[in-house]
Ligand SMILES: [Zn+2]
């Protein structure tokens with residue numbers, strides 16, 4: 124018989140979770156994430172490395188971090204600028220190649236985070252459930268494995284976006300297979316580079332994907348714990364330069380929680396925001412347009428808080 128109330132004994136509680144609680148960590152839903160980590164860790168010992176493999180690893184990292192921050196986050200989650208249907212599709216496809224499920228899944232959970240930041244409802248709040256849970260724990264649960272389409276009707280209306288969301292595995296598999304053949308070709312055409320098909324797959328796909336995972340996950344965990352709060356938002360979001368550098372601008376998370384529909388998350392020139400610079404460049408050539416900026420009142424608010432902090436410090 125299944126017990127209704129949570130038992131006090133630790134081992135019995137674990138079994139209770141597996142049987143009763145849809146927030147238990149579920150091997151089936153966690154397996155792709157675990158597989159990528161294991162393949163990266165084992166792979167690097169099996170295939171060796173080369174300069175070209177490291178360069179491709181870095182390129183695959185930055186291109187996909189951009190697709191996640193500029194596409195999944197600033198476009199699909201927050202509608203912070205406009206683009207064509209074709210470029211929207213490209214952002215979705217490249218974003219999906221980071222193996223973080225589809226754009227509708229990603230945006231639907233992220234919109235929920237902004238609605239309920241650091242309250243009991245927030246599904247990845249370090250304040251509520253600790254850093255480990257907010258970083259990766261929630262991703263291992265069946266409960267959050269499904270896209271909540273009600274929250275993303277504005278993009279769920281496009282059949283091609285629904286297709287990518289449903290068949291999100293196509294993008295990462297295409298990337299991995301493409302890298303394999305690229306590595307094989309390079310191995311034959313330029314043997315001096317010392318690379319191979321499998322070496323490209325391990326570094327260009329698996330290692331790079333693990334790095335992209337943790338850069339993204341840091342925004343859910345560390346940017347709600349470490350850094351400065353410029354704005355008195357009701358949540359724990361913070362601004363953190365180091366995380367902004369790693370994530371191409373997402374570390375200005377307190378700014379972002381104060382005004383989420385702004386395309387730029389670094390509100391001042393000294394707040395480095397690589398994703399914004401690229402989007403600005405894209406807007407010059409007409410790929411994207413109507414980039415949104417924080418209104419004057421948000422800047423005034425920053426100055427007021429600054430003046431108050433300076434006054435209290437003296
Ligand atoms: Zn947040």
Ligand SMILES: [Zn+2]
Pocket residue numbers: 196200201233237379383
């Ligand atoms: Zn956001």
